[in-house]
Amino acid sequence: MEKSPLPMQNVHRSDKNVAGKEALVKLLRWHFGHADFRGKQLEAIQAVVSGRDCFCLMPTGGGKSICYQIPALAKPGIVLVVSPLIALMENQVIALKEKGIAAEYLSSTQPTHVKNKIHEDLDSGKPSVRLLYVTPELIATKGFMLKLRKLHSRGLLNLIAIDEAHCISSWGHDFRPSYRQLSTLRDSLADVPVLALTATAAPKVQKDVIDSLSLRNPLVLKSSFNRPNIFYEVRYKDLLDNAYTDLCKLLKSCGNICAIIYCLERTTCDDLSVHLSSSGISSAAYHAGLNSNLRSTVLDDWLSSKKQVIVATVAFGMGIDKKDVRMVCHFNIPKSMESFYQESGRAGRDQLPSRSVLYYGVDDRKKMEFILRNSEKKNSPSSKTPISDFQQIVTYCEGSGCRRRKILESFGEEFPVQKCKKTCDACKHLNQVAHCLEELMTTASRRHNSSRIFIASSNDKTNEGQYSEFWNRNEDGSNSDDEISDSDDGAEAAKCLAGPKLSKKLGLEEKMVLLERAEEKYYESNKQVKKFEKNVISETLRESSKKRLLDELARVLELLAGLEEIDPQNASEFLENECYRKYSKAGKSFYYSQIVSTVRWLGTASRDELMARLSSVVTLAREEEPSGESLRSTEPAENIEEEDGKIYTAESWVEKPTQQKLVVSPSRSPIRLPPIPSFSEFVNRRKMKRSTSLDNSSESFDDKKPAKIMKLQ
Ligand SMILES: Nc1ncnc2c1ncn2[C@@H]1O[C@H](COP(=O)(O)OP(=O)(O)OP(=O)(O)O)[C@@H](O)[C@H]1O
Numbered sequence: 001m002e003k004s005p006l007p008m009q010n011v012h013r014s015d016k017n018v019a020g021k022e023a024l025v026k027l028l029r030w031h032f033g034h035a036d037f038r039g040k041q042l043e044a045i046q047a048v049v050s051g052r053d054c055f056c057l058m059p060t061g062g063g064k065s066i067c068y069q070i071p072a073l074a075k076p077g078i079v080l081v082v083s084p085l086i087a088l089m090e091n092q093v094i095a096l097k098e099k100g101i102a103a104e105y106l107s108s109t110q111p112t113h114v115k116n117k118i119h120e121d122l123d124s125g126k127p128s129v130r131l132l133y134v135t136p137e138l139i140a141t142k143g144f145m146l147k148l149r150k151l152h153s154r155g156l157l158n159l160i161a162i163d164e165a166h167c168i169s170s171w172g173h174d175f176r177p178s179y180r181q182l183s184t185l186r187d188s189l190a191d192v193p194v195l196a197l198t199a200t201a202a203p204k205v206q207k208d209v210i211d212s213l214s215l216r217n218p219l220v221l222k223s224s225f226n227r228p229n230i231f232y233e234v235r236y237k238d239l240l241d242n243a244y245t246d247l248c249k250l251l252k253s254c255g256n257i258c259a260i261i262y263c264l265e266r267t268t269c270d271d272l273s274v275h276l277s278s279s280g281i282s283s284a285a286y287h288a289g290l291n292s293n294l295r296s297t298v299l300d301d302w303l304s305s306k307k308q309v310i311v312a313t314v315a316f317g318m319g320i321d322k323k324d325v326r327m328v329c330h331f332n333i334p335k336s337m338e339s340f341y342q343e344s345g346r347a348g349r350d351q352l353p354s355r356s357v358l359y360y361g362v363d364d365r366k367k368m369e370f371i372l373r374n375s376e377k378k379n380s381p382s383s384k385t386p387i388s389d390f391q392q393i394v395t396y397c398e399g400s401g402c403r404r405r406k407i408l409e410s411f412g413e414e415f416p417v418q419k420c421k422k423t424c425d426a427c428k429h430l431n432q433v434a435h436c437l438e439e440l441m442t443t444a445s446r447r448h449n450s451s452r453i454f455i456a457s458s459n460d461k462t463n464e465g466q467y468s469e470f471w472n473r474n475e476d477g478s479n480s481d482d483e484i485s486d487s488d489d490g491a492e493a494a495k496c497l498a499g500p501k502l503s504k505k506l507g508l509e510e511k512m513v514l515l516e517r518a519e520e521k522y523y524e525s526n527k528q529v530k531k532f533e534k535n536v537i538s539e540t541l542r543e544s545s546k547k548r549l550l551d552e553l554a555r556v557l558e559l560l561a562g563l564e565e566i567d568p569q570n571a572s573e574f575l576e577n578e579c580y581r582k583y584s585k586a587g588k589s590f591y592y593s594q595i596v597s598t599v600r601w602l603g604t605a606s607r608d609e610l611m612a613r614l615s616s617v618v619t620l621a622r623e624e625e626p627s628g629e630s631l632r633s634t635e636p637a638e639n640i641e642e643e644d645g646k647i648y649t650a651e652s653w654v655e656k657p658t659q660q661k662l663v664v665s666p667s668r669s670p671i672r673l674p675p676i677p678s679f680s681e682f683v684n685r686r687k688m689k690r691s692t693s694l695d696n697s698s699e700s701f702d703d704k705k706p707a708k709i710m711k712l713q
């Protein structure tokens with residue numbers, strides 16, 4: 001739809017009019033339909049329109065885009081917008097075009113003829129484009145910089161807006177090295193005003209951004225980071241019978257809402273999504289482990305409200321502009337207050353009442369500490385200290401007192417508690433939260449003594465007992481910090497959002513090459529004695545795994561009263577032995593993944609499923625130890641099935657529970673071991689499985705229980 005040019009002609013009459021409130025409000029109403037400016041929008045616009053640099057700190061969803069979109073309409077010429085994600089650029093350009101505003105973006109993903117057309121327009125004496133979105137990489141090219149200089153020399157470069165400016169800072173949560181190259185802008189285009197926009201409130205990031213972009217006497221605008229429409233709440237996993245069930249109930253109690261659930265690991269996303277779907281909640285998993293087509297479908301379904309709940313890693317992040325997200329839930333503790341704020345801030349962009357729920361667990365905390373300490377060790381001492389950032393979010397969860405205040409204080413903003421107006425659990429249910437914290441202390445110390453804690457201690461020097469799915473991926477050569485930030489996923493997500501046409505083949509092939517190399521490396525390094533020793537499943541590890549299973553079993557049996565026939569000690573040994581039998585050859589990564597899956601299964605298994613799987617232990621408790629004869633005749637069927645190419649997971653046991661009463665002593669069973677797949681076999685199976693599920697995904701994504709696979713990528 002083309003808008004009449006009337007309001008623009010009005011404001012172009014004189015410079016005074018250009019920066020005048022009345023004229024700017026007119027543009028806002030005319031083009032965007034908003035009644036008035038919000039927060040500091042007007043100040044930012046007036047500053048840049050009158051030629052001053054500006055640093056604009058506004059919360060997520062605060063309306064930063066308007067701060068450079070209105071200047072593009074207020075003055076002739078072009079506003080150059082630097083954006084970190086193609087998806088972000090594309091979304092904004094589409095939205096602007098729908099409003100009749102001439103906007104374009106330039107990226108390597110566009111067809112050449114489209115790019116050529118934009119360049120022709122820029123080279124013409126009177127370009128029609130008002131907002132040009134580009135990547136930081138393009139700015140760094142000589143050719144494009146030359147073009148900008150030409151535009152500038154013709155008086156056509158109005159403003160340079162750096163969106164998501166925190167990406168320039170290594171202190172920021174989304175550091176992009178390519179943003180560093182933007183520092184050359186000031187040298188080349190000295191007198192073009194620069195507007196830096198971010199929702200990252202940390203003072204060190206702010207300073208870094210201002211210094212890196214060489215902003216001159218910038219107008220620094222900071223809006224309050226308070227999001228009054230979000231209710232903040234923490235739930236304590238250690239005090240819940242089952243966090244999955246709790247989340248399910250919570251979502252159901254809210255009706256058919258649109259929600260995001262953030263998880264640390266891809267497997268949790270898959271698991272949780274299956275669990276929610278089986279409980280009748282329309283949900284889908286989203287993470288970097290899915291191929292780009294599937295991610296695109298999941299995202300489209302969620303954006304169009306076909307799916308209500310998206311269960312994602314932090315790959316699902318920047319640039320997601322869905323206004324009616326009513327709940328953001330962190331199923332695992334995030335790595336910093338900054339991340340938490342950004343992610344929870346995706347709720348309630350329409351300013352309507354929304355919720356942030358964080359499920360806090362002591363195990364999760366220890367796991368994250370472990371990962372962060374590892375990444376701290378890898379980084380140089382001068383870089384950021386993730387552990388100290390992490391402490392803030394731990395205090396948010398473990399401390400009493402207003403949650404909102406804790407968030408705002410961590411950003412250096414003072415916030416009197418009475419202003420919270422009972423919009424966090426700690427202010428609304430003071431006694432209840434205090435009671436939970438007390439109980440948490442007792443439970444945590446009891447559990448610590450019983451050594452059930454997942455990662456024994458973050459300061460522990462030994463490797464034993466510190467294995468998580470993250471640890472597995474580390475072992476396979478991946479970078480744990482990448483896993484937390486899923487930093488590559490940003491670009492992947494961008495490609496995915498920008499359209500299925502974008503290099504999907506390339507991604508897969510590249511991935512395959514990398515995986516094959518990883519496989520070669522794996523076997524090569526396996527030749528080394530040291531590495532081999534590292535991969536051996538030690539007795540200590542087996543003991544700690546048994547304990548972990550025992551603790552979970554004891555908890556489950558207490559919950560499901562009436563299962564006295566199952567002796568937890570025997571049962572935990574049986575389950576551990578199952579894992580050992582299957583994966584002793586493959587090494588501790590495989591073995592431990594299986595233990596983790598089994599523990600997870602125990603947490604969700606029904607009475608019948610438990611009885612079916614542990615039937616041999618039940619019998620064992622009542623029967624005499626069998627003779628060697630009977631051992632051979634009772635080989636379990638599920639192992640034979642697995643040789644037919646099934647993926648070896650705890651879930652495959654769950655889906656096909658044996659009805660046979662196995663009268664076997666687990667430690668003496670002559671059961672045939674399933675073949676251990678090579679790395680590429682494993683990956684190929686995954687690939688085949690995915691493409692099959694992709695074929696069926698449109699009609700039956702929900703109905704299918706995706707087979708759980710071990711984390712190797
Ligand atoms: N003055 C205004 N009045 C009403 N709505 C507004 C106003 N300014 C912006 N909005 C709306 O607020 C929403 C968020 O705007 P925008 O995407 O610019 O936020 P942002 O600050 O860039 O957030 P993020 O940090 O997530 O990128 C949009 O839907 C936009 O239309």
Ligand SMILES: [Mg+2]
Nearest residue numbers: 064065163164
């Ligand atoms: Mg924005």
